[in-house]
Amino acid sequence: MIIQLQQGIPATVKENILQQVKSVGFKANEVQTQEGHYIVGIGKKDFDIRTLGQLPGVADIHRVSDEYKLISRKWKVNPTLIDLGDGVQIGEGTFSIMAGPCSIENEKQIELVVQHLKENNVKIMRGGVFKPRSSPYAFRGLGLEGLRMFHQICRENGIKIITEVMQVSQIEDMLDFVDVFQVGARNSQNFNLLDALGEAQKPVLLKRGISGTIEELLQAAEYIFSNGNEKIMLCERGIRSYETAYRNVLDLNAIPVLKAKTHLPVIVDPSHGIGLRDHVEPMSLAAVMAGADGVIYETHQKPEEAFSDGQQTVNFKESERLIKRMRQAFELRERF
Amino acid sequence: MIIQLQQGIPATVKENILQQVKSVGFKANEVQTQEGHYIVGIGKKDFDIRTLGQLPGVADIHRVSDEYKLISRKWKVNPTLIDLGDGVQIGEGTFSIMAGPCSIENEKQIELVVQHLKENNVKIMRGGVFKPRSSPYAFRGLGLEGLRMFHQICRENGIKIITEVMQVSQIEDMLDFVDVFQVGARNSQNFNLLDALGEAQKPVLLKRGISGTIEELLQAAEYIFSNGNEKIMLCERGIRSYETAYRNVLDLNAIPVLKAKTHLPVIVDPSHGIGLRDHVEPMSLAAVMAGADGVIYETHQKPEEAFSDGQQTVNFKESERLIKRMRQAFELRERF
Amino acid sequence: MIIQLQQGIPATVKENILQQVKSVGFKANEVQTQEGHYIVGIGKKDFDIRTLGQLPGVADIHRVSDEYKLISRKWKVNPTLIDLGDGVQIGEGTFSIMAGPCSIENEKQIELVVQHLKENNVKIMRGGVFKPRSSPYAFRGLGLEGLRMFHQICRENGIKIITEVMQVSQIEDMLDFVDVFQVGARNSQNFNLLDALGEAQKPVLLKRGISGTIEELLQAAEYIFSNGNEKIMLCERGIRSYETAYRNVLDLNAIPVLKAKTHLPVIVDPSHGIGLRDHVEPMSLAAVMAGADGVIYETHQKPEEAFSDGQQTVNFKESERLIKRMRQAFELRERF
Amino acid sequence: MIIQLQQGIPATVKENILQQVKSVGFKANEVQTQEGHYIVGIGKKDFDIRTLGQLPGVADIHRVSDEYKLISRKWKVNPTLIDLGDGVQIGEGTFSIMAGPCSIENEKQIELVVQHLKENNVKIMRGGVFKPRSSPYAFRGLGLEGLRMFHQICRENGIKIITEVMQVSQIEDMLDFVDVFQVGARNSQNFNLLDALGEAQKPVLLKRGISGTIEELLQAAEYIFSNGNEKIMLCERGIRSYETAYRNVLDLNAIPVLKAKTHLPVIVDPSHGIGLRDHVEPMSLAAVMAGADGVIYETHQKPEEAFSDGQQTVNFKESERLIKRMRQAFELRERF
Numbered sequence A, B, C, D: 001m002i003i004q005l006q007q008g009i010p011a012t013v014k015e016n017i018l019q020q021v022k023s024v025g026f027k028a029n030e031v032q033t034q035e036g037h038y039i040v041g042i043g044k045k046d047f048d049i050r051t052l053g054q055l056p057g058v059a060d061i062h063r064v065s066d067e068y069k070l071i072s073r074k075w076k077v078n079p080t081l082i083d084l085g086d087g088v089q090i091g092e093g094t095f096s097i098m099a100g101p102c103s104i105e106n107e108k109q110i111e112l113v114v115q116h117l118k119e120n121n122v123k124i125m126r127g128g129v130f131k132p133r134s135s136p137y138a139f140r141g142l143g144l145e146g147l148r149m150f151h152q153i154c155r156e157n158g159i160k161i162i163t164e165v166m167q168v169s170q171i172e173d174m175l176d177f178v179d180v181f182q183v184g185a186r187n188s189q190n191f192n193l194l195d196a197l198g199e200a201q202k203p204v205l206l207k208r209g210i211s212g213t214i215e216e217l218l219q220a221a222e223y224i225f226s227n228g229n230e231k232i233m234l235c236e237r238g239i240r241s242y243e244t245a246y247r248n249v250l251d252l253n254a255i256p257v258l259k260a261k262t263h264l265p266v267i268v269d270p271s272h273g274i275g276l277r278d279h280v281e282p283m284s285l286a287a288v289m290a291g292a293d294g295v296i297y298e299t300h301q302k303p304e305e306a307f308s309d310g311q312q313t314v315n316f317k318e319s320e321r322l323i324k325r326m327r328q329a330f331e332l333r334e335r336f
Helices: A011-023 A107-119 A143-156 A168-177 A191-200 A214-226 A254-261 A270-274 A277-290 A316-335 B011-023 B107-119 B143-156 B168-177 B191-200 B214-226 B254-261 B270-274 B277-290 B316-335 C011-023 C107-119 C143-156 C168-177 C191-200 C214-226 C254-261 C270-274 C277-290 C316-335 D011-023 D107-119 D143-156 D168-177 D191-200 D214-226 D254-261 D270-274 D277-290 D316-335
Strands: A002-005 A027-032 A037-042 A058-062 A082-085 A088-090 A096-100 A124-126 A160-164 A180-183 A204-207 A232-236 A266-268 A294-298 B002-005 B027-032 B037-042 B058-062 B096-100 B124-126 B160-164 B180-183 B204-207 B232-236 B266-268 B294-298 C002-005 C027-032 C037-042 C058-062 C096-100 C124-126 C160-164 C180-183 C204-207 C232-236 C266-268 C294-298 D002-005 D027-032 D037-042 D058-062 D082-085 D088-090 D096-100 D124-126 D160-164 D180-183 D204-207 D232-236 D266-268 D294-298
Touching: A002 A011, A011 A027, A011 A037, A027 A214, A096 A107, A096 A316, A107 A124, A107 A143, A107 A316, A143 A160, A143 A168, A168 A191, A168 D168, A180 A191, A191 A204, A191 A214, A204 A214, A214 A232, A214 A254, A232 A254, A254 A266, A254 A277, A254 B277, A266 A277, A270 A277, A270 A294, A277 A294, A277 A316, A277 B254, A277 B277, A294 A316, A316 B316, B002 B011, B011 B027, B011 B037, B027 B214, B096 B107, B096 B316, B107 B124, B107 B143, B107 B316, B143 B160, B143 B168, B168 B191, B168 C168, B180 B191, B191 B204, B191 B214, B204 B214, B214 B232, B214 B254, B232 B254, B254 B266, B254 B277, B266 B277, B270 B277, B270 B294, B277 B294, B277 B316, B294 B316, C002 C011, C011 C027, C011 C037, C027 C214, C096 C107, C096 C316, C107 C124, C107 C143, C107 C316, C143 C160, C143 C168, C168 C191, C180 C191, C191 C204, C191 C214, C204 C214, C214 C232, C214 C254, C232 C254, C254 C266, C254 C277, C254 D277, C266 C277, C270 C277, C270 C294, C277 C294, C277 C316, C277 D254, C277 D277, C294 C316, C316 D316, D002 D011, D011 D027, D011 D037, D027 D214, D096 D107, D096 D316, D107 D124, D107 D143, D107 D316, D143 D160, D143 D168, D168 D191, D180 D191, D191 D204, D191 D214, D204 D214, D214 D232, D214 D254, D232 D254, D254 D266, D254 D277, D266 D277, D270 D277, D270 D294, D277 D294, D277 D316, D294 D316
Parallel strands: A096 A124, A096 A294, A124 A160, A160 A180, A180 A204, A204 A232, A232 A266, A266 A294, B096 B124, B096 B294, B124 B160, B160 B180, B180 B204, B204 B232, B232 B266, B266 B294, C096 C124, C096 C294, C124 C160, C160 C180, C180 C204, C204 C232, C232 C266, C266 C294, D096 D124, D096 D294, D124 D160, D160 D180, D180 D204, D204 D232, D232 D266, D266 D294
Antiparallel strands: A002 A037, A002 A058, A027 A037, A082 A088, B002 B037, B002 B058, B027 B037, C002 C037, C002 C058, C027 C037, D002 D037, D002 D058, D027 D037, D082 D088
């Protein structure tokens, strides 16, 4: 059960509502976000929700039988639109392209990618400065210093930044240099990180776990929302399977299923999904037709020399073709 | 190694080639199909293939390092086109739609589906008369009698038939009433059935196993080809995973990967793949954009009353919309 | 619902029971096996089963809510014991060891294995003559001729034979030379083969599918039983997973779960399970402690020269140690 | 390549070795733990390691071709023994039992469990105070306050504590109240947490990820070791699969494989593994026979009233039987 509160109600009015929720046998969770003020009631009792709906201070009330509540489409039918400023919006009805290298490597590389994105009217650049690596001896990214460099070049060129955050203690340091925090597959159930990002107010792109279920992904998003941040996108990035012909199984089934269950935008990462450069294009186009609200993929001026993930990274020429075709596919989808 | 023989060479010439193949340390498999006459050499010795290429009777010779040989794109770059007669062709450059109920139920049902297909210019109808069922007590299909009825109505209306064959002993009885034999996921490694279908000359649609690998699917196709039948299509129909939000994970990654590895047509079954009626359309459209040569899906006049698989079956109105959109998506893909 | 009929009841009495079952809204399936005569009622209506239990000709009646019926422990609490003759029994309370090569290769090999088994008081030899192989170009076994040789040597030495049957048409030819028919993982849902083995009366060892569920394995056994054959053992042989450190994941969880659900014996195949020779012993011992009624494993006089599966085959010295230790572990388990 | 340094060598001697490692084209990582001082060389060049082995300050040098180095059995053949004090040791040759509730609930509960453990001579109690939960609205544990209570009762009774740590910032607060830090499956690739635990010097039990590979588990352990902490145990706790008949697939194959690859102790968690109370015993006994160095399982005075995981928790009577049988099985294994 979700109760939307009226704006700016007095504490006593709110307390009264909380008491009433508890009195019908529900656990009451107060949630205050950038966008609204809610009470989430958790419980299974059967009662007439109108008795709560008529209380002073209540704007609206909704039953939500899912385990996740605030991110469910059952109460919020309109899709969430996330505004990054300067006219850059993410969400249903738009198609967002986020592209860039796996790892930020140096100034020259950032400039080349930024140039490529500008030429193709792409507004969001991806690039990792904190890299989760299986081996402790592998390159772990340029860190904060790299992020500052990344940020300066992007800001000068009107490009927004999405980059991965790996732990709570990085959030504050990164906050001013990031437009979207990315939570990687390995941290998809790092609940403390999700809590902290809920308090951070910046948009978050949340990746599905290595073998994450749809339900787990949605619950992870609920962590962020219920801590105060509604600006969440979900990202399908391939699931682990027995198949060795590709890196992961990019699971496009997740797209229509997520779109039906939640009002949050759904983004697809074909690079990590299939993990094979030659097949990034068909998987991206398929993602568009399956209903994705955006695609995040890896591109690099010389993929074969990239610090990481070169085998799944397309070059700028391939990237340009991909961008054009995705936009054509999106146009067709919008005409349906 | 594949040696293409010239047409109609004398037995002695052929024997000489076989001997030469063995003499370089390879196992020699002679394969005679509707289309050609081959010797498949299995082995790993390194030698100059031109020594064999120059033998009398040899039309061409190719190295193929894959485990599968005759179905590989390494020697046959041109895609296989399968002709069902009356102008109905399956393969790269065309887009085939095969639709119909999970199970053939009765005359009325067949007529309604046929009518629906004709109205939408769809040339191939699917429908099961032998149904593999998990439980021995479930409905197992109308059998041969159902097939004869199915065949008569389709023939009168110029519609081709694809239907599942479950065992070797059914092939002969079904032969005259079928345009494409379908091999189901549970029989994808029923090697005796594959051998027999190789001898049967009718086109075969071969489904990927429940948890079948790409390699296993290709090897299964090699069984059919090496027994004499080149008319094979591969079908992605969803793989088993831990995810319970959908029936299977329709694995669209398989499409570009299979298209790169083999010259055979690749068909997608979104109905069994995602298993949810509402999401058959986005997955079908995604399949088109990922490069599929066709789609096979379930439709029924009243899905909720279907004998089987109703939850993943679309009604005629949804089917009509789906057909139109798939054709538009295919058109766009062809323009790329 | 399972109705056990009295022995030798007149047709009219049976017909009356069938009618009564149908009249309460159930589908009635008559099953006649070596051991008994049953009517399996399929349906979900709620009614007082005593009304059927009191009919003439009814020996007993049981509710079974599982999808599988006759193989359920819900009606038959006592475990099934399978008698191969000459004092060789398989089932709860005994521990059966079945060992031998992956493939039957030649007379000498059979004799060496038989000698090894006799020295260790092992009564059942495994060995394949029909081999399901991923590639059509691989060795497919010695066939019927090999089986006759296998049978002759074993009969002379008092050893029972278990070997794989791949298709219906082989059953009749194999019947006189086999003590237990093995159904391989790839045929675990070859329903026509299961039907035919149900009619064949010989004991059957049924392997779990490549990614077979517990439920599917039990339903496959129900196919055999409901066609007339109660002599069934189930075999855990490893499931497919994402892990590449071993061939399959030998799933010992299946043992206690299957033992709780069915009265049939449960056998474990550690060789195909983990697929690594060095680890066959610990997995076998683990299987004993988890409650398995037997183990089937691969041994060969020179594993590194075996025609197939050498990497998972133990030599005779390792086999001897394994047998001794499994028996000690079984003794301990029996003392619990 | 691992270079063991002599104790207390001068900085200049060490620097010289580091330089020499780099000069042969390797990346040199210095590692100082409680037990030793190492240089881990990462690279693939071929050279005579004796040239480095003869340098002043080098105690020993080993090639290790695995991706993980310091935890490999290739250089350290002797098993790691972890000493918790008061005669409590974990590692090969011993068999450790760790038992207790999923969540610490209150003083009374802790006392009852402690009493049960003492009666059965079990020295280590498990119990969560920080609980990773899928839903943000679920009980998340008693936190630090609960841990202090847990610690006080255990210390008075000579019981060691193992409990889960979820984030870096908790380590310092927990340090004095914990004998073993547990890293849960969801944090198995939380690399910052692993780094920090490497610096913390307390023993760590590291669980395999939800769908973690053997390789990933070993690499995660390498993170801890290479940050300075050799006191690591690995824990198999079940992997995610398509099977719904049990919670996870407890993967006992991991035991012999891990034991062969690493010198670290291997512990098994049957409670989370199979997730069904009735089957915890057979899976635990199987784990013993497969070679586990210990078992960690859930027990509670009234499992059906436990705050969490009741369905997989055994009561004290079952626990007592389990302990006795595991010890008998271990005795048998040691006699082999």
